Amino acid sequence: MIELDSDNRESIRKLFDHYPCLRGFVAAVIEGDMGKVFVDSQEKPRMALSVLEFHFLAGDPLHANPQQLEKLLQPGGMVIAPTPAWQQLVTAIYPNPLDIDHREAFQVDKFDVERLRQFCQAVPSGFELRQVRLEEVTQFAADLNPYLGYNFRSHEDLMTRGVALGILHQGRFVSGASSAAVGGGKVEIDIHTHEQFRRRGLARAVAAALILYCLDRGLEPCWDAANEPSSALARQLGFRSTGKYEALNLPDDESATG
Incomplete structure (x- = not known):
């Protein structure tokens, strides 16, 4: 996996188009000179891992190397796996079931x-x-x-x-x-x-x-809600829900990885 410089991230934009949640974080990674980005190819990436408070996976998981991906996933971090195929790949890396956070995405x-x-x-x-x-x-x-x-x-x-x-x-x-x-x-x-x-x-x-x-x-x-009070507040403010989703909590201890 190759790490992209902060001024060379335009190539991942298409992979994150219409990302289902945490859109402010995703935009900050691509255009805000924040976080880190790892890809399988610098010129024409087919999958990407962006790290900014969360671990954001995008693209085709068939192009991901599980061993390299495991090294980049930080113990105790939270992973956004936006499709069932990504969820299956992440959970396959870890021998024990991962804790799940139930979140809700909003837009206006x-x-x-x-x-x-x-x-x-x-x-x-x-x-x-x-x-x-x-x-x-x-x-x-x-x-x-x-x-x-x-x-x-x-x-x-x-x-x-x-x-x-x-x-x-x-x-x-x-x-x-x-x-x-x-x-x-x-x-x-x-x-x-x-x-x-x-x-x-x-x-x-x-x-x-x-x-x-x-x-x-x-x-x-x-706005992205981690609990029901946050969701209720979002609705009061004028946001509308675009759907609930799951975030995967990685184990704290690196020895817990497979």
Whole structure:
């Protein structure tokens, strides 16, 4: 398998056309100078593995080398195998059954901007919704999401190419929305709310604010749900489901591979 440079990934675009989920991540790999890409051929790849928070498989699994693929799949990672043939190949590599995460992909045709604005304005008294400043990124990560900016080169890169919006309460961030990945005019949205502040409309408000931020800049917000509350929130915001799917969890211990 050959690793492609970040400026030489156009050849994999056709393999990822109409990818069924996590479209913001996929666009970031192809056009956003993020993650890694491995292919069977540099000029005319027939299969590809892209790695950016997830392992994305695409193309024809008949052209995959299971031994080489196994070496590139990181222990403890999550694999998106978009077809039954890919799922069969991945599960054949591992001797024990893999844990499965049930996820749901979303897309949108057109947002109701006025409704989104109303969500933003519904923040309760004593809570402040605003954009996170560079000097606050460390606090935002500590309060809500230690992996904030994980896919970016630095906090400065996150603030330059992406964005984080937060809701402050008594000096700490209790809810926030940030760009998990950016590229090709798409932004993958990441949402976190402190457990004791859930079910107050905070996640809805900050997510709506991030969507409006994207729309103002001609960017497409992308949403993928890992659980039912996330799916329900997506529908409130105006996204529509494009289907449920399974993600395969790789074992943590490399010795567990076959």
